[in-house]
Amino acid sequence: MRMLPIAASVLALGAAACSGDQAESTTPPTDGTTPATNQTAAQRAPVGASANVALADGEGASAGTATLRQGPQGVVIRVEATGLTPGWHGIHLHAVGTCEGPAFQSAGSHVHGGAGEAVHGLLNEGQSDSGDLPNVYADAQGRVNAEVFTTFARLADSGGGEHLLDEDGSALLIHASPDDHTSQPIGGSGDRVACGVIQAG
Numbered sequence: 001m002r003m004l005p006i007a008a009s010v011l012a013l014g015a016a017a018c019s020g021d022q023a024e025s026t027t028p029p030t031d032g033t034t035p036a037t038n039q040t041a042a043q044r045a046p047v048g049a050s051a052n053v054a055l056a057d058g059e060g061a062s063a064g065t066a067t068l069r070q071g072p073q074g075v076v077i078r079v080e081a082t083g084l085t086p087g088w089h090g091i092h093l094h095a096v097g098t099c100e101g102p103a104f105q106s107a108g109s110h111v112h113g114g115a116g117e118a119v120h121g122l123l124n125e126g127q128s129d130s131g132d133l134p135n136v137y138a139d140a141q142g143r144v145n146a147e148v149f150t151t152f153a154r155l156a157d158s159g160g161g162e163h164l165l166d167e168d169g170s171a172l173l174i175h176a177s178p179d180d181h182t183s184q185p186i187g188g189s190g191d192r193v194a195c196g197v198i199q200a201g
């Protein structure tokens with residue numbers, strides 16, 4: 001009678017070793033479930049972090065809102081701005097979470113954590129500026145409804161890109177003119193006309 005429990009244990013160990021072998025298979029999955037990525041697993045951010053922005057013009061009047069949401073490889077930014085001149089506008093992530101009108105110089109330059117000076121411009125071969133974003137377009141009433149995406153910044157504590165919710169914060173800033181995505185230091189996008197602090201949501 002004593003032998004029965006021992007035999008059962010040996011059988012259980014055998015089964016565990018078997019399933020362990022299966023788990024260690026190196027055959028790559030063929031069902032397309034492996035995410036295509038240009039970042040290593042360590043750089044992928046946990047999703048779910050969000051932030052809100054209350055935009056104001058140089059006189060302190062409301063100029064709309066923006067929301068930021070963290071994805072695994074970057075941040076989706078929805079911009080719902082008002083009171084702009086019709087046409088294209090440069091929009092960037094600036095390095096300091098302070099928006100003092102009318103010129104908003106308090107927001108500092110663009111977010112940039114890389115070595116050396118930031119090279120601006122999404123279409124510039126040497127681009128390294130983490131605050132760069134595509135332009136947004138204001139309609140005839142001066143309203144913007146747009147979503148832009150950046151892999152250069154993050155809300156999450158880990159992941160790729162510059163941390164926007166760092167000690168001195170960050171700001172979302174809309175310029176008077178379009179960004180040509182090439183010239184230094186801000187793509188010729190001119191005055192800072194609307195600014196909002198990026199606040200964890």
Ligand SMILES: [Cu+2]
Nearest residue numbers: 091092173186
């Ligand atoms: Cu800017």
